Amino acid sequence: MKMPTEVKIIRSPRSMQDICLKLRARGKTVGLVPTMGALHAGHMSLIARARRENDVVVVSIFVNPVQFGPSEDYLKYPRPFSIDTGLCRAAGVDMLFAPGAAAMYPKGHKTFVNVEEMSNVLCGASRPGHFRGVATVVSKLFNIVLPSKAYFGEKDFQQLAVIKKMARDLNMPVKIVPCPTVRESSGLALSSRNSYLSPSERGQAAKISQALSLGRRLFHKNKITNSARIISSVTAVLKTIPGVRIGYVKICDPATLEDIHTAHARAILALALHIGNTRLIDNSILGDVVN
């Protein structure tokens, strides 16, 4: 294991790219973990895997303005940079790429990458432009860091599907590595946005993973394949959360994101909801046997 020493902090996209071009020309493999910071154990599991699989590990921390809607939480999104730096150092990260918004989107930026259709459903339906913003910034990060592998959490499963599709459609020379969602002991999926929850909201949020478990049980043990019936039972559990607003509960294809009416084991049970002002998402492979 690599000893925790210094992590090099790089702010300039051009400098980062120059370093990575040189690493590539020397035959080194680079693993990239793109994040918006506020690192938690989910991110750390991506970093640990990147550390095992690459010569050089780059973590990017960039709260990407173009993936936030005008009424969303861009300004209040947590930015505990020095804590994040310490976590990266301890995890043996080589370089932390942390550009400013003006360096990533200079005045007059006009170019966007869009994965059509897949960007307008599920979370995209209530967050117009969000996945266009995600695809654009990930394209930029890939061009700057030139990773051979890039690591993404399965919690953001639509993001993962959009990025996989983008990488394949545009022949990006990078392997997209999905990593399992990390959960609290209560079952709550780790998310930087969990910090917005009050203690009582946090307690209630445990019902999200209980609802997903119920969905899996209905499919597995009760052999229910009618998606509408599973969705309605899952929704009923979520509705017991005080002050909840449900965005969607869907059963869909993991690659195309299209609705699946007769459920099968590879289908994704996905949901989005607000508890108070906090938007949370979670998902599960329907055939997953874990609990």
Next chain:
Amino acid sequence: MKMPTEVKIIRSPRSMQDICLKLRARGKTVGLVPTMGALHAGHMSLIARARRENDVVVVSIFVNPVQFGPSEDYLKYPRPFSIDTGLCRAAGVDMLFAPGAAAMYPKGHKTFVNVEEMSNVLCGASRPGHFRGVATVVSKLFNIVLPSKAYFGEKDFQQLAVIKKMARDLNMPVKIVPCPTVRESSGLALSSRNSYLSPSERGQAAKISQALSLGRRLFHKNKITNSARIISSVTAVLKTIPGVRIGYVKICDPATLEDIHTAHARAILALALHIGNTRLIDNSILGDVVN
């Protein structure tokens, strides 16, 4: 000078990318000349420059379906592949990347790159989706061939402007190298589409460069800076071509493509027209003293 030997023909995007990833890992520089084939002396000037400036030269030949409109000339676009191969061999090209349409756009392709605003003006106004198709295929070619430099002709000046903007906005690790338009002795800019012209149309097409020369003279010698006056004189010359349909005559900014009302030496005088069924474009820097 490298002796003309064999040129390796590669059809598969994956194979091409594997080769180029290995070249990059060995520190080699790759120069890419993206073309739609039907190579002429304009293309050959790009190839010659790429040959001088890179360890390895890749020419791509791909008639890109997504940049053609439904009523355009995708099917009849010339495809003299064995002649093109001979020209590449003679010019010392190392690899010719010539994928099929299904290899580049497998069923279900959904991802597009768009340089907003710049894609809807000038040629883009009458060719909706054209520059989105260009930006998308060039992104794909860059990801497959991983060039350090890519060469584009100035005849297609809007394409060049869109690609330069895309490369900058998305931090693509490639230098875009513009190369001067090559002309027949009559002044006609070389274009693969010139082959559509009848002998008499070809004679008339010489008036295009005469009209551009007039525009430059009005600016240079007559000190006219009112763009509308220059445009009107240029248009008058073009109208003497029998059967002409003028698309546009514009004076615009070379980087943003915005109209310029008071002309200056760096402005671009650009035009598009049909002679019979053949669409031709040409342009000139207004302050260019040549001729």
